[in-house]
Amino acid sequence: MKKKKVIVIGAGFSGISAATALADKGYEVQVLEKNAEPGGRARVFREGGFVFDMGPSWYWMPDIFETYFGKFGKKPSDYYELKRLDPSYTVILSDSEVIDIPADMDGIKDLFESYEEGASGQLDKFLKQAAYKYRVGIQDFVWRPSVKITEFLSLKLLIDAIRMDVFSSFYKHIRKFFKSGTILKLMEFPILFLGAISQNTPAMYSLMNFAEITMGTWYPMGGMHQIVKGMVALAEEKRVKFTYNSEVTGFEIVNKHVRAVKTAKGLIEADMVVASADYHWVEQLLGEDFRNYSEEYWDKRVMAPSSLLFYLGISKRLPKLKHHNLFFDRDFSVHSHEIYTDPSWPSDPLFYASAPSVTDPSVAPEGCENLFLLIPVAPNLEDTEAYREKYFLQLMDRLEAYCGENIRDSIVYKRSYAHQDFMSDYHAFKGNAYGLANTLFQTAFLKPSLKNKKLDNLYYTGQLTVPGPGVPPSLISGLVVAHEVDKSLRK
Numbered sequence: 291m292k293k294k295k296v297i298v299i300g301a302g303f304s305g306i307s308a309a310t311a312l313a314d315k316g317y318e319v320q321v322l323e324k325n326a327e328p329g330g331r332a333r334v335f336r337e338g339g340f341v342f343d344m345g346p347s348w349y350w351m352p353d354i355f356e357t358y359f360g361k362f363g364k365k366p367s368d369y370y371e372l373k374r375l376d377p378s379y380t381v382i383l384s385d386s387e388v389i390d391i392p393a394d395m396d397g398i399k400d401l402f403e404s405y406e407e408g409a410s411g412q413l414d415k416f417l418k419q420a421a422y423k424y425r426v427g428i429q430d431f432v433w434r435p436s437v438k439i440t441e442f443l444s445l446k447l448l449i450d451a452i453r454m455d456v457f458s459s460f461y462k463h464i465r466k467f468f469k470s471g472t473i474l475k476l477m478e479f480p481i482l483f484l485g486a487i488s489q490n491t492p493a494m495y496s497l498m499n500f501a502e503i504t505m506g507t508w509y510p511m512g513g514m515h516q517i518v519k520g521m522v523a524l525a526e527e528k529r530v531k532f533t534y535n536s537e538v539t540g541f542e543i544v545n546k547h548v549r550a551v552k553t554a555k556g557l558i559e560a561d562m563v564v565a566s567a568d569y570h571w572v573e574q575l576l577g578e579d580f581r582n583y584s585e586e587y588w589d590k591r592v593m594a595p596s597s598l599l600f601y602l603g604i605s606k607r608l609p610k611l612k613h614h615n616l617f618f619d620r621d622f623s624v625h626s627h628e629i630y631t632d633p634s635w636p637s638d639p640l641f642y643a644s645a646p647s648v649t650d651p652s653v654a655p656e657g658c659e660n661l662f663l664l665i666p667v668a669p670n671l672e673d674t675e676a677y678r679e680k681y682f683l684q685l686m687d688r689l690e691a692y693c694g695e696n697i698r699d700s701i702v703y704k705r706s707y708a709h710q711d712f713m714s715d716y717h718a719f720k721g722n723a724y725g726l727a728n729t730l731f732q733t734a735f736l737k738p739s740l741k742n743k744k745l746d747n748l749y750y751t752g753q754l755t756v757p758g759p760g761v762p763p764s765l766i767s768g769l770v771v772a773h774e775v776d777k778s779l780r781k
């Protein structure tokens with residue numbers, strides 16, 4: 291019998307994940323990717339001996355990667371070598387307060403105790419609750435397709451939801467355990483990965499702290515794109531066909547059914563389509579009659595931030611830097627106001643500097659440093675060269691002051707990246723970097739649906755739908771949609 295054909299739009303983490311799972315279930319799968327290479331927001335580029343990961347740099351929740359590869363009888367180590375970082379990362383709170391976060395629990399407890407008497411015991415209590423949330427959240431909630439509210443209507447789930455602290459904020463929750471301003475800042479950091487501030491993030495996301503503290507911060511040697519490389523290799527083992535430089539520009543729809551997708555080279559027929567490209571963009575291609583959501587709906591969504599990024603090749607080593615450096619030496623309440631409440635270019639931003647060459651000599655020429663700088667900024671800002679340069683000079687001043695040496699004269703490669711690039715490279719709605727924020731009202735069935743409600747064979751996956759932004763959630767999203775698609779095709 292002829293195999294049913296599934297087209298997956300986009301070769302980011304979610305698209306590759308969905309494609310691999312569907313090929314594994316016996317479907318003929320073709321991935322159409324607009325760019326010349328896979329990875330989406332996690333692509334890589336090479337310049338003058340430097341290897342720059344374009345997006346993700348934090349490898350958290352190693353168990354999810356194991357689950358992913360394990361589903362296909364593989365292990366991450368079949369494809370890449372992981373190294374645990376110690377310190378996990380460094381937080382610069384002021385000139386005089388620089389904290390290396392130890393990889394081991396005893397070290398973290400000593401650190402907490404040095405800021406607040408009794409804080410190590412409080413950490414135990416906090417982590418005990420967070421462990422429950424991680425277990426229920428990661429083993430149950432995130433695997434729910436969330437296409438119907440009824441998936442969540444059971445007494446057990448309601449009890450779980452209450453125990454998970456779905457309905458209170460992380461901000462309030464964490465203050466029940468700690469008073470030290472420094473500890474609060476450290477504990478609120480992982481929440482930033484969810485694209486919202488702690489006041490608007492459900493307390494169940496203390497599961498992020500659990501993951502970070504107990505499972506550690508890892509790095510795939512060679513760079514984060516090694517994960518993509520491994521996933522593509524696995525997909526190709528399953529006979530997924532990748533077609534690059536192949537943008538989907540529309541759909542041929544007959545009787546509420548997508549018969550084919552349109553590309554510059556013509557129509558490609560399919561029994562099923564899974565769109566992992568930015569959700570809002572796919573809806574534009576469908577036209578008004580077949581969209582799940584209106585423009586007003588999208589305008590009301592709380593987007594996770596966009597980013598202003600700099601990829602820098604430095605012709606010397608910078609001994610003061612660790613692998614991950616968080617410059618939290620400014621008032622976050624002002625910066626977050628400028629991201630969420632009054633979207634504008636930040637007056638005095640926090641920023642993040644990653645120097646993977648500290649861990650991995652293969653990502654920079656000998657004696658050089660590979661530097662990735664990131665400022666979280668509001669989506670939909672006017673993105674001009676003048677703004678980019680203004681912030682570049684600010685970051686240089688701060689980095690040079692911290693490192694105690696001139697850096698700008700040693701820059702041998704420089705590239706900036708912001709809203710305009712997110713839009714032209716990924717069709718990102720408002721130039722978003724990380725999709726939708728994980729606020730209470732944008733969680734589970736309150737997120738854009740995995741299923742197109744007006745067409746019988748179009749599904750969505752990726753960071754704008756369930757379970758949310760980040761590499762592990764995108765992997766899960768692909769697996770969840772593959773399960774739904776398989777059920778639908780078997781009907």
Ligand SMILES: Cc1cc2nc3c(=O)[nH]c(=O)nc-3n(C[C@H](O)[C@H](O)[C@H](O)COP(=O)(O)OP(=O)(O)OC[C@H]3O[C@@H](n4cnc5c(N)ncnc54)[C@H](O)[C@@H]3O)c2cc1C
Nearest residue numbers: 300302303304324330331346347348538567752753760761
């Ligand atoms: C700067 C940055 C830093 C980050 N840091 C981290 C981190 O440290 N840790 C972490 O876990 N997560 C991080 N993230 C988040 C993580 O990278 C994303 O959540 C994840 O990569 C999203 O994967 P995706 O498959 O949903 O989307 P994407 O990666 O955007 O994939 C969608 C794909 O669809 C393609 N496409 C779009 N339109 C079309 C079309 N019309 N036709 C064909 N193809 C199309 C795009 O080119 C793209 O390849 C970061 C993201 C960014 C941007």
